[in-house]
Amino acid sequence: MxxxxxxxxxxxxxxxxxxxxxxxxxxxxxxxxxxxxxxxxxxxxTPWEIKEYAIKAIKDGYTKYTEEKGLKELREAICEKLEKENNLNYDLEEIVVSNGAKHSLFNIFMSILNTGDEVIIPIPYWVSYPAMVIICGGIPVFCKYNDKFKIDIDHLKSKISKKTKAIVLNTPSNPTGIVYDKKEIEEIAEIIIKNKILCISDEVYEKIIFDKEHISIASLSEDMKNLTIIVNGVSKTFAMTGWRIGYIACKKEMADSIAKIQGQTTSAPSSISQKAAYYAIKEGENLxxxxxxxxxxxxxxxxxxxxxxxxxxxxxxxxxxxxxxxxxxxxxxxxxxxxxxxxxxxxxxxxxxxxxxxxxxxxxxxxxxxxxxxxxxxxxxxx
Ligand SMILES: Cc1ncc(COP(=O)(O)O)c(C=O)c1O
Structure with missing residues (x-):
């Protein structure tokens, strides 16, 4: 074998x-x-109202394939959420819904990496980042942490090469629970813009935050927004891990390429789960x-x-x-x-x-x- x-x-x-x-x-x-x-x-x-909404979706016959990028009403709800909560304007065509944020990340690496391209992954990292980069033919390049367990800026600068395609940023973080401040994110953004690399901003723990506001790196400037692929989902925020819904927000060309990969592999996530995620995102904080x-x-x-x-x-x-x-x-x-x-x-x-x-x-x-x-x-x- x-x-x-x-x-x-x-x-x-x-x-x-x-x-x-x-x-x-x-x-x-x-x-x-x-x-x-x-x-x-x-x-x-998962909150009962979300389950009820999904049951109703089944009864109403929402049991067919959806658009490759995901149900229109769900993508509309995501755009509204991004505008209201993150001060970010995205068009419907700039959103792609996938089978969990993990799948969103995999689609991203598949669509950006050529063999030998490097992705900077700050230590400590969520286990799946390096694994996915390797599967997609890329090379994970690890960046050291400082005394606050955040990216060591000098080390980051030294790790950027001609082959660097992207950096992964995860705040709030798995495994440490640390959250980046605005000033720290600005420092990272400056390096990203100067070197014209992509930022894959994993924001799945955005709402599980205690002492601070979450800041999406994309919201710092138009230049930064253009270089960011936001990854988020409903798994952690709404206790919906088993429903498998995640999404990305980024420039249309990138979203189209991610949708192309998705279209040929999974088509789109489950229609019922998308309906449930729509309800969750629409209702928001109360849940x-x-x-x-x-x-x-x-x-x-x-x-x-x-x-x-x-x-x-x-x-x-x-x-x-x-x-x-x-x-x-x-x-x-x-x-x-x-x-x-x-x-x-x-x-x-x-x-x-x-x-x-x-x-x-x-x-x-x-x-x-x-x-x-x-x-x-x-x-x-x-x-
Ligand atoms: C940092 C981080 N990103 C992404 C994910 C994936 O979440 P999901 O695929 O359930 O949406 C997880 C799950 O543990 C995670 O910890």
């Missing part, structure tokens, strides 16, 4: 996350009281306000109760924290936490950082209380 597998696929590294997840599941099946802090999706159900408040309470609880010895960048958004415990190697630390304290976490190695682990607080406060007790015990035993 080995002979049949493409060289491209062989370039992908096996993920340490999957290995630990499997181990945690096996232990849970054997009856161990595992606390799972690996989860990458809200632990809340996610309570969930975000709950995430904030959990973030505050963790920040207050994690032992002092644990270091982390201060989380201002998403539902993750990135922890360092006495510089212990991330894989070793994850295994120890699982085997000794029955806590499942994600090793930072998968995000490009060896001595950190990612925890997710997309779980109940009761579970987080138990986790804190066990982490405290773990830390005491280390000293």
């Amino acid at each position: 080995e002979n049949f597998i493409s060289e491209r696929t062989k370039l992908l590294k096996p993920s340490a996350t999957l290995y630990l997840n499997r181990k945690a599941k096996e232990m849970k099946m054997k009856g161990f009281d595992i606390i799972n802090l690996t989860v990458g999706e809200p632990d809340f159900d 996610y306000k309570n969930m975000v408040e709950e995430f904030k309470k959990r973030r505050d609880f963790l920040v207050k109760n994690l032992p002092n010895i644990i270091k982390y960048p201060y989380p201002e958004g998403a539902f993750y924290m990135f922890l360092n415990i006495k510089d212990i190697n991330s894989k070793e630390l994850s295994e120890k936490l699982l085997m000794e304290k029955l806590i499942a976490v994600v090793p930072g190695e998968d995000f490009g950082v060896d001595n950190y682990i990612r925890i997710s607080y997309a779980t109940s406060i009761e579970n987080l209380k138990k986790a804190i007790e066990r982490i405290n015990e773990f830390v005491e035993e280390l000293i």
Whole structure:
């Protein structure tokens, strides 16, 4: 079978996350009281009104293929959202709806990368960025972080070459939960404009933000808007991960090329999910306000109760924290936490950082209380 597998696929590294997840599941099946802090999706159900709207769509017969770029009314709702919430004007033809933001990203890399083109990916990164760049024939070029776990500007400048096609920006960030300030985004934008590269701005955690306003890099200037491809979706904001709806907003030529790829691969996302996403985006804040408040309470609880010895960048958004415990190697630390304290976490190695682990607080406060007790015990035993 080995002979049949493409060289491209062989370039992908096996993920340490999957290995630990499997181990945690096996232990849970054997009856161990595992606390799972690996989860990458809200632990809340999709709001009932969204489900009802989708049920009505089925009853009304919305069961056919939609336009390649997505349902017109959904794209209209996205344009309205971008104008109202991000101060950005896009035309209907500049929006493409896909099967989740992950699929949007894949379509983008497929449409911009020639073999050997480079994409700058700031560390720590969401695991799928480098994997997708490699699948599409590109080369991920990693950029170091500064003391706030944000892009190290000097390093970024040194990494731009003639082959650089794009940079990925993710704020609020998975895995750290950090959020970029306007000034920091302006600094990055200046470099992007000067070098005429694209910015793939992953804004899927836009609404899960606690102490700040989200700023889309595209909103800084017309020049920056022309070089940005915004990626967003309904998965995280509306607890709709399983519905698989994401979208992009960018210049029409790029949107057309992305739609061409989509048209020949998936046609378009599910018509029912698009209807549900339309309702979610139209209704907006009322549907996610309570969930975000709950995430904030959990973030505050963790920040207050994690032992002092644990270091982390201060989380201002998403539902993750990135922890360092006495510089212990991330894989070793994850295994120890699982085997000794029955806590499942994600090793930072998968995000490009060896001595950190990612925890997710997309779980109940009761579970987080138990986790804190066990982490405290773990830390005491280390000293
Ligand atoms: C940073 C980031 N971008 C994109 C995605 C993809 O989201 P989806 O495909 O569910 O819309 C995720 C999901 O975990 C993510 O963490």
